[in-house]
Amino acid sequence: MDALHQRKDALSWGRAHHFTHHIAQPAFADELPTILKERGARPVLARGLGRSYGDSGLNADNVLIDMRALDHVRGFNPDTGVLDAEAGVTLKDILELCAQYEGRWFLPVTPGTKFVTLGGAIANDVHGKNHHGAGCFGNHVLSLRLMRSDGTVLTCSPDENTALFRATVGGMGLTGLILSARIALKSVPGLWVENEDIRYDTLDEFYALTNDSLEGWEYTVAWIDCLARGQATGRGIFSRSRHIASSRPAPPIRDPRIALPVNLPNIALNKITMAAFNALYIRRARRKPTRKAVPFDGAFYPLDAIGQFNRLYGRRGFYQYQCVIPTRVERDATRALLSEISQAGVGSFLAVLKTFGDKLSPGLMSFPMPGTTLALDFANAGASTLALLSRLDAITRAAGGRIYAAKDGRVSAADFQAGYPQWTDFARLIDPGFSSSFWRRVGAGAAA
Amino acid sequence: MNMVIFGATSAIAQAVARLYAKKGARFFLVARNDERLAIVAADLRARGAAQVETANADLADLSLHANLVARAQSALGALDRVLVAHGTLTNQRAAETGADVMAQEIGVNFLSAASLLTHVANVMELQRAGSIAVIGSVAGDRGRQSNYVYGSAKAGLGVFVQGLRHRMSRHGVNVTLVKPGFVDTPMTAGLAKAGPLWATPAKVAADIKAAMEGGAAILYTPWFWRWIMLIIRSVPDAVFRRTRL
Numbered sequence: 001m002d003a004l005h006q007r008k009d010a011l012s013w014g015r016a017h018h019f020t021h022h023i024a025q026p027a028f029a030d031e032l033p034t035i036l037k038e039r040g041a042r043p044v045l046a047r048g049l050g051r052s053y054g055d056s057g058l059n060a061d062n063v064l065i066d067m068r069a070l071d072h073v074r075g076f077n078p079d080t081g082v083l084d085a086e087a088g089v090t091l092k093d094i095l096e097l098c099a100q101y102e103g104r105w106f107l108p109v110t111p112g113t114k115f116v117t118l119g120g121a122i123a124n125d126v127h128g129k130n131h132h133g134a135g136c137f138g139n140h141v142l143s144l145r146l147m148r149s150d151g152t153v154l155t156c157s158p159d160e161n162t163a164l165f166r167a168t169v170g171g172m173g174l175t176g177l178i179l180s181a182r183i184a185l186k187s188v189p190g191l192w193v194e195n196e197d198i199r200y201d202t203l204d205e206f207y208a209l210t211n212d213s214l215e216g217w218e219y220t221v222a223w224i225d226c227l228a229r230g231q232a233t234g235r236g237i238f239s240r241s242r243h244i245a246s247s248r249p250a251p252p253i254r255d256p257r258i259a260l261p262v263n264l265p266n267i268a269l270n271k272i273t274m275a276a277f278n279a280l281y282i283r284r285a286r287r288k289p290t291r292k293a294v295p296f297d298g299a300f301y302p303l304d305a306i307g308q309f310n311r312l313y314g315r316r317g318f319y320q321y322q323c324v325i326p327t328r329v330e331r332d333a334t335r336a337l338l339s340e341i342s343q344a345g346v347g348s349f350l351a352v353l354k355t356f357g358d359k360l361s362p363g364l365m366s367f368p369m370p371g372t373t374l375a376l377d378f379a380n381a382g383a384s385t386l387a388l389l390s391r392l393d394a395i396t397r398a399a400g401g402r403i404y405a406a407k408d409g410r411v412s413a414a415d416f417q418a419g420y421p422q423w424t425d426f427a428r429l430i431d432p433g434f435s436s437s438f439w440r441r442v443g444a445g446a447a448a
Numbered sequence: 449m450n451m452v453i454f455g456a457t458s459a460i461a462q463a464v465a466r467l468y469a470k471k472g473a474r475f476f477l478v479a480r481n482d483e484r485l486a487i488v489a490a491d492l493r494a495r496g497a498a499q500v501e502t503a504n505a506d507l508a509d510l511s512l513h514a515n516l517v518a519r520a521q522s523a524l525g526a527l528d529r530v531l532v533a534h535g536t537l538t539n540q541r542a543a544e545t546g547a548d549v550m551a552q553e554i555g556v557n558f559l560s561a562a563s564l565l566t567h568v569a570n571v572m573e574l575q576r577a578g579s580i581a582v583i584g585s586v587a588g589d590r591g592r593q594s595n596y597v598y599g600s601a602k603a604g605l606g607v608f609v610q611g612l613r614h615r616m617s618r619h620g621v622n623v624t625l626v627k628p629g630f631v632d633t634p635m636t637a638g639l640a641k642a643g644p645l646w647a648t649p650a651k652v653a654a655d656i657k658a659a660m661e662g663g664a665a666i667l668y669t670p671w672f673w674r675w676i677m678l679i680i681r682s683v684p685d686a687v688f689r690r691t692r693l
Contacts, residue, residue, distance in 0.1 A: 007641075009641055027633075069459060074491075
């Protein structure tokens with residue numbers, strides 16, 4: 001029976017790339033060797049929940065293996081918090097398991113959505129609002145099982161097949177199929193979090209709030225008004241939170257309450273609606289912090305409440321830009337990025353600023369470095385959007401920073417390679433049977 | 449709560465089982481592949497199941513059924529919830545050219561389920577409690593050129609389940625016929641899945657659990673398939689014959 005099906009419906013979260021793929025959707029891992037044989041000469045890439053924004057999760061005209069049904073928990077030890085699960089298990093599944101065990105355990109690191117797979121979290125070495133204390137997801141991976149294109153399965157860990165482990169964490173799926181992984185959950189007092197939102201007016205205040213919060217608060221992040229200019233550049237709402245013990249029952253873990261069933265018309269998001277939104281939104285928070293206890297779901301995953309919110313950006317989709325600027329030049333370069341964006345007047349209301357700590361990930365190609373990361377969406381308006389993003393790339397590159405592959409769908413090979421000089425070491429560890437549209441664009445063979 | 453699942457390694461069955469595992473249920477799982485059964489059993493244990501027993505059986509072999517139901521009883525005691533989820537998605541072309549393929553498909557999709565249900569019903573009738581769900585299909589609502597062999601087996605199963613429900617209602621046992629629409633599972637890997645008609649196994653499973661607990665007669669899942677199939681059943685023959693549905 002044919003395991004591969006030619007389909008055009010696999011999109012990334014940004015919905016700006018439309019490719020044809022040969023898709024396999026195995027029910028159990030025992031089907032994978034057959035799929036790897038049937039691929040012929042076409043390279044393979046694993047697909048999870050499709051939350052990467054650009055083309056790092058796509059593999060145009062080649063093979064995608066939909067890993068979502070390989071979502072079995074292999075074992076969980078409630079005494080040690082060690083979870084062994086297949087790659088298709090979602091972070092939402094893991095959170096439900098945490099709730100099952102009285103909320104004593106929690107994800108050691110979580111991105112801004114719980115709708116990602118374990119395999120995707122490792123392949124992108126995702127980070128969260130607790131990077132300053134916890135590092136990346138890869139810092140908490142004890143071991144993983146990797147299937148290479150010849151069908152062999154290798155166990156990789158910080159002590160075994162070390163080079164391949166380091167290449168696979170943050171390796172964008174290019175070193176083979178992550179079959180399963182053992183991760184260490186973190187011990188927490190409960191599933192409620194104490195949260196403070198603080199309105200601030202300048203970029204310097206953002207850094208002051210950050211420095212004040214790193215000790216006592218596990219999670220910090222800021223929403224910024226990317227249209228603010230001059231003195232107000234970088235103003236926004238600083239949020240910080242930490243786990244607390246609570247006698248209240250475990251909070252529910254929600255699926256989206258509403259969903260956008262269709263793409264919104266392109267006119268819905270423009271400079272005027274966005275400026276109005278930002279002006280109203282910033283008034284949600286006071287200058288004096290207000291402290292409240294909230295369920296973790298709303299605090300960590302506010303956008304999960306709206307299904308398919310990516311359709312907000314219309315039929316042409318959108319790009320997300322996320323870069324990191326090293327500490328040494330973070331204030332000036334961040335200000336330069338924000339000025340460039342506010343002058344263009346085309347950012348979105350989903351703009352996020354956060355500092356990374358100095359905990360190193362084992363991942364060879366991991367994105368974070370000590371410094372400041374900026375992330376925001378841009379509706380795809382074609383050439384003008386790409387030109388703006390290239391200007392941002394120039395600022396990032398000059399500052400010694402780099403962009404995040406999981407968010408990217410257009411960076412030049414030269415800018416990518418400048419940010420990741422270790423890419424040549426990584427290229428040697430890639431499985432020859434694996435590739436992605438992203439890698440063909442920025443890796444070996446791409447014009448640098 | 450004790451639950452028996454026939455066809456326990458299917459995507460929808462696994463999703464339903466996880467919902468009951470979360471509540472600490474005990475399971476007796478039947479499927480054809482030991483390795484896969486072991487994977488599903490470990491998964492359910494980690495997700496909260498109090499006990500998981502498995503049995504490897506080809507359910508197309510009706511002679512095994514009495515023994516399987518007896519083993520489920522001895523493993524669990526009372527059978528509180530039974531999910532009949534096994535079946536094959538028929539290759540329509542093969543079933544048109546070969547009557548033996550046709551008979552085999554009707555066998556596994558209708559006869560096998562009806563046989564199991566007969567054994568299960570006789571146990572549950574004496575228990576005077578419990579709930580049974582049987583996975584049917586919207587394909588059973590109207591014969592179509594693209595899948596009428598599969599559809600006719602599911603249609604026959606639908607009437608069987610309807611009658612069984614009638615019989616069992618006097619004994620306090622619920623019987624629900626489930627008709628899933630498009631579900632994004634490995635079984636439907638060949639179809640483009642963009643669009644609002646597609647549902648996840650988790651969504652369908654939540655509907656199935658609610659129907660098993662609430663006692664619905666027929667569950668279309670997601671709900672809008674009731675109206676889609678009403679329209680498809682209502683299309684006059686003269687028009688229907690010109691479609692390629």
